Amino acid sequence: MIDPLICARAVVFAATMTAAGAVFFMIFVAEPACAGAKAGASVLSTVRVQSKWIVWTSLGLCIVSGFAWLILTAAAMASRPAAEVFSGNILWTVLSQTEFGNDWLARFVLAVLLAAAVAASLPSSSAKPAWLNPVSAIAAAAFAGSLAWSGHAAGGIGLEAVAHPITDILHLIAAAAWVGALIPLALLLGAAARATASLPIARAVVLRFSTLGIASVATLLLTGIINSYYLAGSIAAVVTTDYGRLLLIKVALFFAMVAVAAVNRLRLTPRIVEDASPVAVLKAIGHLRMNAAVEAALGAIVIIIVAALGTLPPASHAQHHAAYGSVPADAAFVHIHSRQGMADVTISPGRAGTASATIHLADEDFGPLDAQAVTLTLTAPTTGSKPTTRIARRDIDGDWQVDGIALAVPGNWAVVVDATLSPNKHLLLDAPIVIDPAQ
């Protein structure tokens, strides 16, 4: 089942990277490399038109998928079906009163500004005003960096509220400058390789892009380390959850991208720069173009993973028919969280009738929580119903089990887990759990 929210986010992220990356590439790589070079004007003109189409197509995709993202997120925030967000002011409330909505509006304005800046640098306009490049670069950086407020970096408190978005903004700009510039790089190398006269341009471009790439990877590394400060202690959760497994795939892909970049930098770039033979240079350019395509493809998978990571269900979100982990499809599930610890309660089958409950206890860092005894108390949603308390038995996995629970009626039951941690210390957790009607 493909999640439309993940699709919308992935398209917005990828298109933002390519739009901003193409602008960075033109300003910081292509234009300086072509300036004054023989055949520079014709190569630049070709790449400028291609980059323009990349930026406009990307911005178009951003706007279309951005609307889908807005509608799906508004529906999620209001806990209403997507079709209902147009009624009852939900959409306007999201746009005007939430950080996500404000960021969405700001990004829309930046997209229009970026499209206008790119239009103003048409190849026919011989003399570009001096302010156009700085404005374009700032708009592209703001467009990429503003994605920080649509993810997990938003919402921190204290110092994190300032530092986490800043590092995320730099992380996003660096990613755009590297991954987003790969397609225009491949196109420019293709244009420069068409004539021997323009091969020096390819050399200059490869050297400049190499510098940009090293700066980007260094920034990604530094911002990643600073971000890790805010997540200290969560490594156990990272390696034991679906979220963590996705992150590990992302790590592997990043290493693959860095490995390809290292081959480009250490093996192919010297051949282009030093080798006098046009045949060898053309061969190296061919390899570089292929590697750029491989890096871009790996980058696209990383972006899809990032889009998915941001939508993973929150740990304390009471939910029914959980779509993750090992919760059976027909079970009712609730995660109950307090400062002292947490419990995952799974009632299977999650419908009226006779069912079994499994209680998994964990401390606040998702580590094992040892209890001497556990009771489970369930209260039916009917008025005046008495709570039923059952003693749980420990199973071989260390979880706590209660069998033969009579769930007389469907509805929003109250569940209380009482774990005896020591003779004088209890962990008491309670939450509602939804029981479906009998089949």
Place this chain on the structure above:
Amino acid sequence: MRTMMIVATLLSIVLGTAAAQAHAHLDHASPQVGSTVTTAPSEVSLWFTQNLEPAFSTVEVFDATDARVDQGKAQISANIMRIGLKALAPGSYKVRWHAVSVDTHVTEGSFTFNVGGS
């Protein structure tokens, strides 16, 4: 040096994206979760681990008969929700909260507290 670089890169990538903890969990509350207080509180305050969106976050307090005992609209600022209470008689009360964090994620939960040792 090379190993250190690899470890640093691994850490930065693993941790560079905020983990799933970046949702609004209930950090603590007053009266405390599951506690018994001798004096009836005039309000319930809830502290969350993330800043909240006031437009979509709610908190309601119910007595044992499931009747509302709060004064209606909650005050929500940054990561704190507060709601005034009517005069509470001794008994058990349930607080149900629904939090939408500024990173758009929805969490909800409930807890009880008791007044007067009942």
